[in-house]
Amino acid sequence: MADSPTGRLAYLQSPETVEIKEYEVPYPEPGALVTEIEQANVCGSELHIWKGNHPVLDQMVLGHEALCHVSDLGEGVETDYAGEPIEEGDLVSPTYFIACGKCQFCGAGEFRSCENALQHWLKDPDQWPHFHGTFGTHYYIHPEQHFYKVPTEIPPGVAAAANCALSQVLFGLDEVGLSCGESLVVQGGGGLGQNAIAVANEYGAETILVEGVDDRIERARRFSVDHVVDFREYETPEARGERVAELTGGLGADVAIELAGIPQAFAEGPHLLRNGSRYLEIGNITPGHTAEFDPALLTRKNIDVVSTMRYDPWYLGKALDFLAETVDDYPYAELIDAEFDLVDVSTALEKSDAREVGRASLIPSHGD
Numbered sequence: 001m002a003d004s005p006t007g008r009l010a011y012l013q014s015p016e017t018v019e020i021k022e023y024e025v026p027y028p029e030p031g032a033l034v035t036e037i038e039q040a041n042v043c044g045s046e047l048h049i050w051k052g053n054h055p056v057l058d059q060m061v062l063g064h065e066a067l068c069h070v071s072d073l074g075e076g077v078e079t080d081y082a083g084e085p086i087e088e089g090d091l092v093s094p095t096y097f098i099a100c101g102k103c104q105f106c107g108a109g110e111f112r113s114c115e116n117a118l119q120h121w122l123k124d125p126d127q128w129p130h131f132h133g134t135f136g137t138h139y140y141i142h143p144e145q146h147f148y149k150v151p152t153e154i155p156p157g158v159a160a161a162a163n164c165a166l167s168q169v170l171f172g173l174d175e176v177g178l179s180c181g182e183s184l185v186v187q188g189g190g191g192l193g194q195n196a197i198a199v200a201n202e203y204g205a206e207t208i209l210v211e212g213v214d215d216r217i218e219r220a221r222r223f224s225v226d227h228v229v230d231f232r233e234y235e236t237p238e239a240r241g242e243r244v245a246e247l248t249g250g251l252g253a254d255v256a257i258e259l260a261g262i263p264q265a266f267a268e269g270p271h272l273l274r275n276g277s278r279y280l281e282i283g284n285i286t287p288g289h290t291a292e293f294d295p296a297l298l299t300r301k302n303i304d305v306v307s308t309m310r311y312d313p314w315y316l317g318k319a320l321d322f323l324a325e326t327v328d329d330y331p332y333a334e335l336i337d338a339e340f341d342l343v344d345v346s347t348a349l350e351k352s353d354a355r356e357v358g359r360a361s362l363i364p365s366h367g368d
Contacts, residue, residue, distance in 0.1 A: 007036075008364070009136030010062045010345045011125050015052030018062065018346050026129035028074030031143030035068035038091065039160040040134040041336065042352045042360040044190065044261060045285065050349050053286045056118065061125050062345070063135030063362075064096030067150065067160040074143070081146045082317045091156075093163050093320060094139070094147040096121070099313045101144065112171075112310040120145075135345055137364045146313035151324040157361060158323060158332040161191065165335075167319040168282060169196040169257070171311035173203070176278040176304075178255050180204030185244055185253040185272045186225075188260030188283060189216030191335050191359055196257055197223045198330045199322070205255075208247055210240060210272070215358070222331050241271030252277065259283045263291035270297035281307040336361045 004024045011021045028034045040063045049057045070090045080086050100106055103115035120142055123132050129140040141147050150159045169192055178184060184200045186193045189211035200207045201224055209220045212231040220228065227247050234240045245252050252274035258265050261283035269279050279298075298305065323332065338357035340348040342364035351357045 007131065007137035008342060009125055009131055009133065009138075010342065012050060012058070012060055012062050014059070016050060016349075018050070018349070020343055020345070021125055023125065023130040025138055026131070026140060028072050028077075028140070029143065030075040031077060032074040033070055033077060033092070033141040033147065034072040034074075034129075034131075035092065035094075035139050035141060036071050036366055037134055037137060037139055037362075037364050038067040038069050039156050040067075040136075040362045040364075041065040041157075041160050041164075042348055042362070043164050045164075047349065047353050048286050051353070053288075055287050057122065059124065060122060061131065061133030061136065063133040064121070065161055065164045066093070066134035066139060067156050068092050068094060068134075068139050068141070068147075071138075080149045081314065082148055084149045086149055091150040091159070092141075092147045093150055093159055093316060094141045094145055095163055095167075095313045095316050096134070097310055097313075098142065098144055099146065111312045112308065117310065135342065135362060137342065137366055146316060148317045148320055151320060153324045153327055154320065155327070155333055157336040158327060159320070160361065161195075161332075161335065161359075162319045162323060163316050165191045166195045166199075166322065167311050167315045168192065168308070169199055169259075170319055170322065171315045172257065172280050172282050172306070172308045173199055173255075175308060176255055176257075176280045176306050178203055178205055182206070182254035183208065183248045185210060185256040187256065187258045187265045187269070187272075189213065189220050190259065192259040192282065194219060194223050194330075194335060196259060197225050198326060198332075202322070202326060206248075208244060208253060210244075219331070219334060222334070224330070237268040237271045240268065244272045248274070251275075254278070255280065257282065261285070263289050263293075267291045267293040270294075270301060270303055273301060273303055275301045276303075277301065278304045278306065281305060285309065335359050339363050341365060 097117040099111040105113040348360040
């Protein structure tokens with residue numbers, strides 16, 4: 001009998017120490033899929049994990065943003081989670097977490113808070129089916145894990161980011177009810193921020209970016225942002241708040257979204273908002289980092305605060321539909337500006353952390 005095929009993955013042994021390990025490619029159980037990774041992106045969350053700053057994830061297989069090529073279908077898998085027929089060779093995008101449908105949160109309809117969301121990602125790679133993260137040559141999609149067929153209109157690099165950045169901001173902006181004619185302040189012009197600008201534009205909102213990095217500002221202009229408040233010019237929260245008020249008829253924004261990932265940005269949020277507004281917190285995901293904050297600014301302005309971690313899993317399907325409809329309108333491909341082989345994953349992480357690249361992508365080689 002011929003030897004079983006093997007694949008490789010990137011295993012985080014300890015903070016900033018990654019090892020490439022090799023395992024036999026598993027056969028899928030009923031309801032599961034085995035896929036080959038076409039492209040996996042280095043998200044900001046990966047950097048938190050790699051540096052040892054995540055409260056739960058430490059020793060693990062890295063990676064969660066990816067475009068996957070179906071190589072083996074488990075018994076009973078005939079469609080994706082939108083009912084689209086699926087077969088070997090199709091490109092799919094999976095959620096990086098589980099919505100088990102059985103825990104108390106899923107039972108209450110709070111699928112993004114599933115108690116078992118990270119149960120597979122937390123496993124050691126020695127545990128079958130080994131390929132628990134997307135930094136590898138293969139990825140195992142479990143029976144309870146949502147996945148969606150990728151529309152042919154979407155380029156690979158663009159599709160690879162759908163299951164995190166775009167899905168997250170789509171869900172979050174729906175949670176705060178952003179609507180046509182409203183104004184939105186976007187704090188932070190990274191990948192999440194650029195996607196938020198695109199979503200807000202399509203919703204008919206006026207967009208204001210708070211940023212101070214030239215290439216991010218220029219990219220936001222290509223994403224058709226309406227206004228930029230450069231924090232190198234407006235150096236205090238109060239000054240930036242006054243500028244946003246000038247841009248919004250003297251009132252402040254209807255909605256703001258925090259995507260910078262630093263506590264000081266959250267503390268600044270109320271300065272940018274009008275009375276009776278909504279504030280969406282997404283970027284700060286690492287506990288233990290704090291900033292001075294005046295809660296009365298929220299209270300006296302009657303600001304509703306909504307925080308989101310993950311998203312309801314069907315939003316991945318919505319994100320792919322959104323990309324298919326708008327791929328010619330926004331420069332999504334520019335959000336990926338460097339490619340690395342899987343064996344160079346440590347270099348990709350180091351350059352990403354040093355901001356030598358904006359968003360790195362791993363393109364694993366499948367065979368010699």
